[in-house]
Amino acid sequence: MLNPSRTADRPAAAETAYQHTKRLILTGGLPAGMMLSEGEIAGQLGLSRTPVREAFLRLETEGWLRLYPKRGALVVPVAPGEAEAVVEARLLLEAHAVEALLERTPGARQALARRLTAIVARQIEALDAGDLDGYTLQDSQFHLELVTAGANSLLLDFYVTLRERQQRMIALSMLADETRGRGFVAEHTDLVALIEAGDAVGFSTALRRHLHRAHASGETDAR
Numbered sequence: 001m002l003n004p005s006r007t008a009d010r011p012a013a014a015e016t017a018y019q020h021t022k023r024l025i026l027t028g029g030l031p032a033g034m035m036l037s038e039g040e041i042a043g044q045l046g047l048s049r050t051p052v053r054e055a056f057l058r059l060e061t062e063g064w065l066r067l068y069p070k071r072g073a074l075v076v077p078v079a080p081g082e083a084e085a086v087v088e089a090r091l092l093l094e095a096h097a098v099e100a101l102l103e104r105t106p107g108a109r110q111a112l113a114r115r116l117t118a119i120v121a122r123q124i125e126a127l128d129a130g131d132l133d134g135y136t137l138q139d140s141q142f143h144l145e146l147v148t149a150g151a152n153s154l155l156l157d158f159y160v161t162l163r164e165r166q167q168r169m170i171a172l173s174m175l176a177d178e179t180r181g182r183g184f185v186a187e188h189t190d191l192v193a194l195i196e197a198g199d200a201v202g203f204s205t206a207l208r209r210h211l212h213r214a215h216a217s218g219e220t221d222a223r
Contacts, residue, residue, distance in 0.1 A: 017041055018058055023056035025064050025075055026164055027133050028171040032077035036065070078169065086165050087211045093159045094143060095204040097150025102200050109195050112149045116142060116192045120185060127181045135181055138170045142188055170214060186213060 003065040021041055024030040038052040056073050065073040100191045102107055126134035140163055147159045159175075160199075187210040194203040 007061075013047050014054040015060075017045060017047060017052045021052075021059060022064060022164075023133075025059075026168045026171060027136060028115035028168070030075045032075050032172075033041050034075045034104055035072045037072040047062055048135060075221055078172070083167070083169060084110065086169070088157070089162055090143065090166065091204075093205055093213055095200075097147045097152070097155065097198045098173045098195060098203050098207075100151065101149045102195070102198050106198075108149070109198060112145065112197045113192050115145055116188070118196070119145065120188050122183070123185050123188070127185070132171065139170050139184065140167050141159060180214075184210070187213075198209055 003069045021030070021036075030036060040055065041047075041055070042049050042052045056065055056067060058066050060073070062078055066074050066076055101112060119138050123138045123142070126132075126138060144163065144167065145160070147156050150156070176212055187206070190206055191210065192205060194206060
């Protein structure tokens, strides 16, 4: 007879293994091309291999892992051309959202600028503390705020699907050279100033330069 408590705990254990492994992939803790075993993750979390196996299957479905029977799981590298595709999609969505925002009242742009300035401050705090994970999350939040401000729920839903790829590429870039973070923060500050000035064209130009610099370095480091 099955133990009801153990049966109830299994989905939670699988979710824990899933979240833990995915976070390591997105932050660069598990490098692209690395072979990973169920036993490693099970040992880190104090779990059996069964929930880890379930987590690995889920991550394979999402494209983060490639499973090889009796050998382990390969951390899937950033695909050639993926960075460029993500940049173009993000550029369209973020620039459009800000353009739509700037067509509304000045108060709307000022409110967004305040939220973005607070995020930039948290990025600086994370860099000063050497907190790469915290920095990457705030970087992602900065750009999510831009799309959210466009007030288009369909475009926002699509953008969210790109967010994890964005996090991984920024983390890879930062792992290669943490000094890049200061440059990215300066560029964020410039983007905020362009929003405050109501300069949609200048914002789009600066955003394109910023995204290409951030993602291109992440793709190069992943290869």
